[in-house]
Amino acid sequence: MSGEALLDALLDALVPGDGRDLPAAGGLALGPRCRTVAEMVAGGTQALEEVLASLPADFITQSLEQRTFSLQALEAAAPDPFAQVVMAAYGAYYTDERVRAVLAGRFGYMDRPPQPEGHALAPFDPTLLARVVARGACWRPADGP
């Protein structure tokens, strides 16, 4: 069992996709990317190795349901390292350009960085405040009550 295959199996269990347009993480071969993301935070690599080492020997051949059960037990036993691995998995997945392309098509999300384009900035509509203003002042003076 190769380390990369095990990591792909882990990623598939964490982000299995929806069987439609959102792909499973393992199928995208995001293992190396996940390792890179884990390295970006203190203790991330150690957390990933710790979780991988704690997986059952037959994790790769387990069904998705069995893998989920295995990971739930692992998360309950060591929540902090597990959280770091989930961050790395989500980080690898949601910054992958193939996933971003799906998000653009399905959710209308921009397939580009926030800057320099940004989004249109309409003027504030002051008529929205009519009811609040009509209530009048409601702050408490410093001399009471």
Added chain:
Amino acid sequence: MSDAGDPALPSAADVVVVGAGAAGLAFAWRVASPGLRVVCLERGPRVDQRRSPSLSAEWELALQTRFNPNPNIRAGPADYPVDDSASAIRPAFFNAVGGSTIRWGAHFPRFRPSDFRVRSLDGVGADWPVGYDELVPWYDLNDRMMGVAGLAGDPANPPRAPRPTGPLPLCPATERLAAGFDRLGWHWWPSDAAILSAPRGDREGCNNCGPCGLGCPRHARASADIAYLAQAEARGVRLITGATVTGIEMGHGGRVAALRWRDAKGDAHRLVCGEAVLAGNGLGTARLMLGTAGLAHPLLGRGLMLHPTAIVTGRFTEALASWRGAFAASLYSQEFYETDRSRGFVRGFQMQALREQGPLSTALGGYGARLPWGPKHADAFAAHFGRSISLTVTCEDLPEEENRIALDPVRTASDGMAVPRMIYRLGENSRKMRDFGIQRAEEALRAAGAVDVSVTPLARNAGFHLMGTARMGTDPATSVLGCDGRPHGVANLTVVDGALFPSSGAVNPTPTLQAMALRLADRMRVRLGLTERAA
């Protein structure tokens, strides 16, 4: 890049400011005067916001890694570890020129008048030795310097000067929230934001991109470096980056003689100072003072106040593109800000809208709960992404002596100083307030049309407002600092950051701590015999 390799490093200065963040840079700019040698020592680097990660496809990863607000996760060269094992809330601050304003959402509210008089009005905490009205000129000055978008006329706050630029707009999601507040008859108002909504000087206006916490390449979103640094340097302030102050050397007669500091290479330096000014935030300043024998005080480090924050997220059926717009500066409600004893607690809270930021931030839950991993993940993501909006329940915290910053007796950080310990539990009053606030936020989101609501009762990563660890007051028995921000009995040391706060309010403390820093700079100028400046 560090400035500390410069062979012409000063060995003496009239005023040395420790920390180039929100308070430190404001103070340095204000106190500076021709002929006055002002040096600012900053352990972090300068940040070129023109090259913000928001220009990169990797921007969401940057939010989680090198721009992560938690120094223990970020673990950059300028960071020091904080032992938070005994704290319900984790530390969140940034070490760089600009300090935590590099990483902030730029919500820019003022304290309310009652926040300065909590003992007199409600019998808790301590009154400030200065009141709201007295601070107004410095609030106004700071608004002009930082560049604020907003709308005067909020009925929940005292009248104030017109904001330098108009308010940032609402979006489909926040318009629903506003309508929800209206249906309930509750207060709401567009946020004052340290974000320009229109060009001003050499800064562009906001283009609604969203992730303000990565720095702003347009310089629309203010940070202390953008607002104050160039003008401070033009007045002669000398900024040295990569400069970690490691000790305060006390001299005769209760005076600070010098500051010891190390450059980025680890070389030790000594800087003789006429006046020392601490602006390293409520944690860093306490750490430095606790390590100085001559500054011992029973309350030093104690009374740590945070803003315990719940995150209540509403999900809507419609696609709202709620990732558009400044993530933390849209609208707020102060309906429950003041004391109503029938609620079972004193003081109050603010609800503040939080937008989404992007896909990864949505999956990780922002400051709220992470979306589930596994078979339910994709559906949860699809249900939330672009369709959710959150309200914070930002609670005023009371100063409880057991909540504190302490020094680890054994562990030393790489900067040579003791590792600070952050010890914090949620007090009974805050807990009741938080629980009440969660119910109100749920009510507001339902009134706005949310089809379901999820609650993160305590945002663990929200330890970004560090206050009260060296509180000011008139009585040396109940306060560490006097009215000028100086430790009782110490003539030439001034604290100008959140450490000095006697009370916490229920809003972002940055405008208040900057106004205080400007005011304290003016008081120092008077002590030094310099020309008094009009605010």
